[in-house]
Amino acid sequence: MPDYQAILDAIREEVRPLLGQGHVADYIPRLAEVPREKFGMAVATLDGRVYRTGDAGEVFSAQSISKVYTLTLALRAVGDRLWQRVGREPSGNAFNSLVQLELENGLPRNPFINAGALVVADVVLEAYADPRATLLAEVRRRADNPGLGDDAAVAASERQNGFRNAALANFIRSFGNLRRPVDEVLDFYFFQCSLAMSCVDLARGFLFLAHGGACPWDGERVLEADQAKRINALMLTCGTYDAAGDFAYHVGMPAKSGVGGGIVGVIPNQLAVAVWSPALNAKGNSLAGSAALELFTAKTGLSIF
Ligand code: GLN
Numbered sequence: 593m594p595d596y597q598a599i600l601d602a603i604r605e606e607v608r609p610l611l612g613q614g615h616v617a618d619y620i621p622r623l624a625e626v627p628r629e630k631f632g633m634a635v636a637t638l639d640g641r642v643y644r645t646g647d648a649g650e651v652f653s654a655q656s657i658s659k660v661y662t663l664t665l666a667l668r669a670v671g672d673r674l675w676q677r678v679g680r681e682p683s684g685n686a687f688n689s690l691v692q693l694e695l696e697n698g699l700p701r702n703p704f705i706n707a708g709a710l711v712v713a714d715v716v717l718e719a720y721a722d723p724r725a726t727l728l729a730e731v732r733r734r735a736d737n738p739g740l741g742d743d744a745a746v747a748a749s750e751r752q753n754g755f756r757n758a759a760l761a762n763f764i765r766s767f768g769n770l771r772r773p774v775d776e777v778l779d780f781y782f783f784q785c786s787l788a789m790s791c792v793d794l795a796r797g798f799l800f801l802a803h804g805g806a807c808p809w810d811g812e813r814v815l816e817a818d819q820a821k822r823i824n825a826l827m828l829t830c831g832t833y834d835a836a837g838d839f840a841y842h843v844g845m846p847a848k849s850g851v852g853g854g855i856v857g858v859i860p861n862q863l864a865v866a867v868w869s870p871a872l873n874a875k876g877n878s879l880a881g882s883a884a885l886e887l888f889t890a891k892t893g894l895s896i897f
Contacts, residue, residue: 594892600645607880614871614879617851622749628871636795637863648791655850658784659709669719678708687833698767702830735797747786794856794866835875842886844895853878
């Protein structure tokens with residue numbers, strides 16, 4: 593077994609020169625306040641060990657990483673019927689792009705771009721009596737952290753400035769692919785994006801995807817094995833937006849990123865690894881985080897390929 597602790601500590605040293613580079617997501621003003629030199633990384637293995645380095649215990653805004661959890665809830669509720677309302681192809685466009693939606697009649701390319709996540713949010717709102725409580729309970733159970741919560745200040749900050757997401761939601765509604773009121777969908781979407789999680793939470797919280805859809809410590813079935821397989825496939829092809837091809841080439845594992853600077857990756861049957869560094873590259877993925885995950889697969893020899 594690789595010496596994960598030594599590898600994480602070495603990666604932290606190697607990415608240090610990158611920590612000032614990139615830009616923070618200032619279209620959500622609250623996120624622009626986070627110090628850009630932060631760096632944390634955690635690995636959770638299926639045998640119950642957790643390795644960590646740097647700011648791995650500090651919470652940050654999960655942002656689009658939450659899309660994996662809402663997709664989990666939607667698949668559990670409606671199964672494959674979800675795919676009548678959202679596709680499974682990489683978009684090749686920015687995560688908040690409007691252009692494709694017009695040409696494709698309000699059917700978002702995949703659940704991990706904002707348009708697709710808004711449709712998934714709509715499905716979750718229709719399927720569960722108390723969607724916020726259901727989502728929070730789900731994420732807490734997955735991360736094994738009952739203290740995990742949302743950050744209302746981040747959600748409010750995004751709500752005040754979320755003009756693109758409002759445009760997307762209204763546009764999708766015009767094609768009839770949202771059922772709940774637009775404001776309700778946006779409020780839930782901003783809530784899910786504001787989940788405050790650490791690298792340790794995220795590494796633990798994605799282990800079910802490395803374990804065929806079952807929780808590794810108590811065996812609880814989160815999703816069917818084939819559904820977990822498909823979420824991993826979607827993360828590989830769409831989880832890092834229009835950088836997904838490059839990310840697969842450099843890193844070689846399914847992963848989901850967020851504009852809070854977090855990225856979580858999965859090596860099936862082995863581990864989940866989470867990294868956080870707030871400054872982003874031009875595609876909206878953590879700049880140092882992407883480099884750190886490339887170093888991780890290079891140093892451990894682990895990859896899905
Ligand atoms: N809340 C962010 C947005 O809608 C999430 C995007 C992301 O993390 N890529 O723009």
